[in-house]
Amino acid sequence: MAKPRTLFDKIWDSHLVDEQPDGTCIVYVDRHLTHEVTTPQAFEGLRDAHRKVRRLDATLAVADHNVPTTDRRGGIKEEGSRIQIETLTENCREFGVELFDMNDVRQGIVHVIGPEQGFTLPGATLVCGDSHTATHGAFGCYAMGIGTSDVEHVLATQTLMMKRPKNFRINVEGALPIGVTAKDLVLAIIGKIGTAGGTGHVIEYTGQAIRYLSVEGRMTVCNMSIEAGARAGLIAPDDKTFAYLEGKPKAPKGALWEQAVAYWRTLPSDAGAVYDKDVTIKASDIAPQVTWGNSPEDVLPITGCVPAPADFADEGKRQSVERALVYMGLTAGTPLTQVKIDRVFIGSCTNGRIEDLRAAATIAKGRKVAAHVSAMVVPGSGLVKVQAEEEGLDKVFLAAGFEWREPGCSMCLGMNPDQLTAGERCASTSNRNFEGRQGPGGRTHLMSPAMAAAAAIAGTLADVRDYQR
Amino acid sequence: MDKFTTLRGIAAPLAMVNVDTDRIIPKQFLKTIKRTGLGKALFHEMRYDATGKERPEFVLNREPYRKARILIAGENFGCGSSREHAPWSLLDFGIRCVIAPSFADIFFNNCFKNGILPIVQPKALVDKLLDDAGCGANANITVDLEKQEITGPDGGRVHFDIDPFRKHCLMNGLDDIGLTLQKEAKITAFETRQRSEQPWLYR
Numbered sequence: 312m313a314k315p316r317t318l319f320d321k322i323w324d325s326h327l328v329d330e331q332p333d334g335t336c337i338v339y340v341d342r343h344l345t346h347e348v349t350t351p352q353a354f355e356g357l358r359d360a361h362r363k364v365r366r367l368d369a370t371l372a373v374a375d376h377n378v379p380t381t382d383r384r385g386g387i388k389e390e391g392s393r394i395q396i397e398t399l400t401e402n403c404r405e406f407g408v409e410l411f412d413m414n415d416v417r418q419g420i421v422h423v424i425g426p427e428q429g430f431t432l433p434g435a436t437l438v439c440g441d442s443h444t445a446t447h448g449a450f451g452c453y454a455m456g457i458g459t460s461d462v463e464h465v466l467a468t469q470t471l472m473m474k475r476p477k478n479f480r481i482n483v484e485g486a487l488p489i490g491v492t493a494k495d496l497v498l499a500i501i502g503k504i505g506t507a508g509g510t511g512h513v514i515e516y517t518g519q520a521i522r523y524l525s526v527e528g529r530m531t532v533c534n535m536s537i538e539a540g541a542r543a544g545l546i547a548p549d550d551k552t553f554a555y556l557e558g559k560p561k562a563p564k565g566a567l568w569e570q571a572v573a574y575w576r577t578l579p580s581d582a583g584a585v586y587d588k589d590v591t592i593k594a595s596d597i598a599p600q601v602t603w604g605n606s607p608e609d610v611l612p613i614t615g616c617v618p619a620p621a622d623f624a625d626e627g628k629r630q631s632v633e634r635a636l637v638y639m640g641l642t643a644g645t646p647l648t649q650v651k652i653d654r655v656f657i658g659s660c661t662n663g664r665i666e667d668l669r670a671a672a673t674i675a676k677g678r679k680v681a682a683h684v685s686a687m688v689v690p691g692s693g694l695v696k697v698q699a700e701e702e703g704l705d706k707v708f709l710a711a712g713f714e715w716r717e718p719g720c721s722m723c724l725g726m727n728p729d730q731l732t733a734g735e736r737c738a739s740t741s742n743r744n745f746e747g748r749q750g751p752g753g754r755t756h757l758m759s760p761a762m763a764a765a766a767a768i769a770g771t772l773a774d775v776r777d778y779q780r
Numbered sequence: 781m782d783k784f785t786t787l788r789g790i791a792a793p794l795a796m797v798n799v800d801t802d803r804i805i806p807k808q809f810l811k812t813i814k815r816t817g818l819g820k821a822l823f824h825e826m827r828y829d830a831t832g833k834e835r836p837e838f839v840l841n842r843e844p845y846r847k848a849r850i851l852i853a854g855e856n857f858g859c860g861s862s863r864e865h866a867p868w869s870l871l872d873f874g875i876r877c878v879i880a881p882s883f884a885d886i887f888f889n890n891c892f893k894n895g896i897l898p899i900v901q902p903k904a905l906v907d908k909l910l911d912d913a914g915c916g917a918n919a920n921i922t923v924d925l926e927k928q929e930i931t932g933p934d935g936g937r938v939h940f941d942i943d944p945f946r947k948h949c950l951m952n953g954l955d956d957i958g959l960t961l962q963k964e965a966k967i968t969a970f971e972t973r974q975r976s977e978q979p980w981l982y983r
């Protein structure tokens with residue numbers, strides 16, 4: 312009998328174009344997503360070498376990182392952002408790449424629109440010049456972030472040169488408690504294995520808690536795999552996955568759909584497949600999470616207190632905690648729920664989908680954002696925005712005092728005008744709390760959309776469970 | 781891409797763990813559509829204060845480290861964003877080799893595409909190199925890629941491992957795309973087969 316294989320093994324094996332004796336492989340890329348920040352130099356390279364884009368039908372471009380989230384009809388004021396988006400438009404026109412420009416209703420964050428369009432498919436390989444490409448692993452798609460040289464390599468050859476990563480299974484047993492979401496789960500995982508815990512590996516998430524998650528929740532988990540250092544995250548496709556994709560504009564139709572689903576059903580890991588690393592987590596142990604430092608591994612249950620450097624055994628870590636407490640303006644021992652916030656950001660490729668907005672709206676409904684807090688909701692895509700408005704979520708947010716914006720990356724990294732100013736503290740549903748990430752000197756606390764909404768109302772970091780009736 | 785054979789120069793110590801690529805080069809410099817000129821943005825927030833003045837205490841603002849060619853760093857160097865602007869800014873500053881106990885995958889890979897050699901060494905050896913680098917101008921370090929050897933200022937030599945294929949590409953300044961396109965026939969054959977087996981992947 313054939314050796315049992317993991318989901319990852321199956322995808323890898325079916326995409327191998329060439330393998331050298333030293334293990335250097337050429338891997339075929341089925342889907343390539345591109346955006347304005349990491350492609351200008353790649354297109355320039357193609358042009359200089361007189362090369363073409365090999366598979367236009369497998370390439371899709373969108374403007375997302377730099378777009379303003381306020382009224383766009385007047386164009387982009389800031390010169391650098393404008394030039395980058397114009398360059399993308401020109402490159403797409405010259406090379407024939409399909410582009411969702413910033414006035415297209417389908418525009419949005421690259422990792423939100425890929426699945427939404429059915430561009431992301433199970434069993435496929437997908438790349439993008441962006442580390443959160445891991446998101447698409449939620450569909451059982453081997454999806455990874457690459458640098459600009461590799462973007463050029465994929466445009467020209469439709470392949471990547473790489474070595475085979477290792478298999479890592481994270482099995483989440485049992486069901487998540489009430490008030491605990493996919494975001495809390497993945498933050499707790501990163502807290503446990505560390506930001507380098509997944510280096511060199513592809514993480515497959517398994518177990519009851521994962522199967523119970525919606526497709527949106529699975530995207531949140533896979534999205535942050537890169538925050539654990541992993542090359543990619545993966546979740547086996549199932550009926551929920553197929554139900555999500557069926558009928559999406561770029562998903563297969565009719566007989567092709569049937570043929571595809573039959574194949575996708577063969578993808579889940581075989582019983583007895585071997586993983587190089589294996590970790591089990593009990594879902595019932597997890598409480599709503601919030602980060603306190605400048606690394607996503609600096610995370611605690613909201614019921615905790617700001618830690619002290621002395622709480623850490625490793626010397627390097629002690630130094631970074633010391634630095635983080637200064638940067639974050641926090642005193643060891645302070646209960647997290649007493650930490651006052653200034654801003655709230657609900658959005659990003661981690662938590663900018665419809666389900667996330669619904670979760671935040673449930674908490675915001677009939678309540679008011681604290682007087683000293685400015686809070687914004689940024690839908691992950693134009694289609695998410697339309698759907699949220701159909702459901703009346705915009706009204707809920709506006710009535711509570713949140714701003715309701717146009718879709719894009721926004722304050723996840725502040726390449727557009729949405730930024731924190733020095734010293735401002737933000738409850739954010741994004742994925743990185745690095746120094747300066749949301750604006751120079753800005754202080755980021757990562758959490759789930761419901762937790763961020765609760766913080767907006769409390770004016771401090773808050774336990775969402777106190778707001779759930 | 782410039783060939784990498786032997787590099788001799790000043791090594792700068794940066795004893796921090798989890799140095800992310802946002803820290804290596806923050807977002808405001810990602811708006812460029814070029815690969816060049818990013819050296820001045822390297823480690824921007826640590827290197828300059830809010831008014832744009834150099835922070836005298838930061839290592840790359842001190843002599844002789846302004847001319848550093850090698851960087852000695854802590855665990856998980858280059859984590860976070862995939863931005864290739866991180867190696868571009870190191871290169872533009874003049875740094876062509878980073879030595880650390882571990883690197884994040886994407887950054888590690890991006891280095892090779894730009895003629896930068898990332899070397900993984902055990903923590904104890906990196907600590908020793910950090911000490912050496914702390915000696916300033918008297919602390920020239922030599923990295924010999926051919927021999928896979930680092931020579932410290934005291935003449936002590938240590939071996940390092942590197943993937944033979946990546947070594948070959950670095951030493952000859954080879955472009956990956958050119959190499960892959962030598963296998964064009966295999967790519968086309970793969971596409972023909974995949975198109976018949978998984979036609980839904982073609983539109």
Ligand code: SF4
Nearest residue numbers: 443659660720723724
């Ligand atoms: S939302 Fe944030 S993490 Fe996601 S693609 Fe945009 S900038 Fe990157």
